[in-house]
Amino acid sequence: MFEYRQVLVRMRQGDSDRDIARGGLMGRKKLTTVRREALALGWLDPAQPLPDDATIAGVFGRTPHLPHTCVSTVEPFREQVSKWAAAGVQGTTIHAALQRNHGYTGGYDSVKRMLWRLAAERGVPATTILDFEIADAAQVDFGAGPVLTVNGMSLKTWIFVMTLCWSRHQYAEVVLDQTVETWLACHRRAFEWFGGCPNRIIIDNAKCAIIKACRYDPAAQRSYAGLAEGYGFRIDACPPRDPQKKGIVESGVKYIKKSFVPLREFRDQADANRQLREWVMQEAGTRTHGTTQEQPLMRFTIEKPLLMPLPDVPPVLSVWEDVKLHRDGHVVYRYARYSAPYALVGKQLWLKATDTVIQLFHRHELVATHPRQPRGGRHTVRDHQPPEAQAWLEHDPQWCLARAKEIGPSCHGVILALFNDAVLINLRGAQGIVRLHRKVGDQRLEAACARALAFNSPKYSTVKGILDKGLESEALPQPAAANANTYLSGGRFGRDLHSLMIH
Structure with a gap:
């Protein structure tokens, strides 16, 4: 409208279209149209006041509300394309899907123009600048770090960054993972670096901190909640998919990735962290910050005394x-x-x-x-x-032998015979024989073991069968009794025909 008013003023002063076009305000073809309309409306009469901008816009302004004379080839698929665009699908993928699933024959430029129109219809959401009181808050985030080469192996790293919202002073550390242990330990070292703790920590929904991401009812990881209780700060989780709520640390991470990481060489993780600390104190902390227009370290000298003091005994990281x-x-x-x-x-x-x-x-x-x-x-x-x-673990061979010896020499002899087997271990059988004393007593068990030895059958089933049938009280055959010591010493016992016929 400013240009139209200047053209009308010069026309009212008597300047020709050629002179006005030479000044670069408007082309001669368009000046002809403007002069014709202005004459018809009486706007070139010097005695009459110039109309206001709204009136001029009504005559010469564009009319975007009028329908397009050319209909886009993507128009039949507008609703589907709008859903895909809202879901974050890129334009080339949308074009390929239209060709594959809907038989679309148009070019990618048509899809791109449709996406521009849809974006214009949606508009740009308005935001607001968040103000933070001194020592009130810090923002925390992870960013991709440099790739370290250690012993010929490439190690991917991340950079933990905590930025004080008021002073913009920051703590940064190169780490090898994003586990809960690393998250908690980095917080402790950051608080020690600052010499105090802010009232609240603003974070996104990283799994090491938040187990349930929700706009209204987020659930903090129990380990992180314990750390917050120990240091006295409160956790302020951003709404899901809204990283702008912690834009201060987001900018800090980008600044480190662009200013510190490139064109540097690191021997290992310790060397990277040493260089990073020096860079924070000598460059990042002494620069004039683009938002505050002050040096972060200078503002930090004011903020540090107002941070919450650290506990005398640091809380245990659990x-x-x-x-x-x-x-x-x-x-x-x-x-x-x-x-x-x-x-x-x-x-x-x-x-x-x-x-x-x-x-x-x-x-x-x-x-x-x-x-x-x-x-x-x-x-x-x-x-x-x-x-x-427990019985299996505690009742080992030595326990079985010691307990059998307490019961009697025959029981001890049966257990020795079981453990002297060259093929089987027989530990469970020995444990079972020793435990029989709980049911029948030491005297009956000793007698049953003596009878089992007499018949050259030192087995759990034999001892158990003798006790079940009550045979332990019967007299032993003489040859068997006479040669019991021979069996125990490793010799083989033999019985005569008379004893075999009797028993």
């Missing part, structure tokens, strides 16, 4: 995980196994892991404590095993 007690009586955590009472087999337990200790809870009751094991390790408490397993 990771909580929901685990299941398997049939073997063990849970698995970080490829190591830990036992729990056998009565809880099949139930879900809470596992609390620190750097040195593993604790297991059932319904908030502590049921087991173990020293932390390396990958592939196992720690088993014998009392956690079922009674049968």
Whole structure:
């Protein structure tokens, strides 16, 4: 409208279309149209005031509300294309799908123009600038880090970044993973770097921090909630798919990736972190920030005294995980196994892991404590095993021999004979014979073992059969009794025809 008003003013002053076109305001063909309309409306009379912009726009302005004279070839598929575009499908994929599924024969440029029109119809959502009080908040995020080459192997890394929202001073660290342990440890080192803790930490919905992403009712990871309680900060999770809510740290991550990472060489992780700390203090912290127009370190000198003080004793970094007690009586955590009472087999337990200790809870009751094991390790408490397993583990050959010796020499002889077998181990048979004393007593068991030796049958089934039939009280054949010591010494016992016929 400014250009139209300038043209009308010059026409009212008597300038020709040639002179006006020479000034670059408008072409001669368009000036002819403007002069014709202005004369018809009486706008070139110097005695009359110029019309306002709305009136001029009504005559010369564009009319976007008028329908297009050319209908796009994509128009029949507008609704489907709109759904795909809203879902984030790129234009080339939409064009290929139209050709493949709908027989579309138009070009990609038609699809691209349709996407532009749809975007214009949707409009650009308006946002607002978030203001933060001093020492109120910090934002946290991970970004892709440099690839390290260690011993000929390439290691992918990430960069943990925590930025104070008011001063823009930041803590950054190169890490090898995004596990809960790394997440918690980086928070502790960041608070120690700042010398204090902000009131709240703004994060996205990373799995190491949030187990349920929700706009209204997010659920924090139990380990992270424990850390927040220990340091006194509150967790402020961004709504799902809305990273602009933590745009300060997002910009900080991009700044590190573009300014620090390129054109640098790193020997290992420690060297990368050393260079990163120097860069934060010497370059990033001393630059004039584009938003605050002040140096982050200068503003940090004001913010630091207002941060929450750190606790005298740092809270223990502990990771909580929901685990299941398997049939073997063990849970698995970080490829190591830990036992729990056998009565809880099949139930879900809470596992609390620190750097040195593993604790297991059932319904908030502590049921087991173990020293932390390396990958592939196992720690088993014998009392956690079922009674049968405990008996098997505790009643070894030495226990069986010692207990048999207490019962009597014949029982001891039977157990020795079982363990002297060159083919079978016979541990369960020996345990079974020794346990028979609970039912029949030492005297009957000793007599039954003596009879089994007399008949050269030192077996559990023989001793058990003698006791069941009550044969232990019968007299032993003399030759068998006379040669019992010979059997125990390893010789072979033989009986005469008379004893065979009797028994």
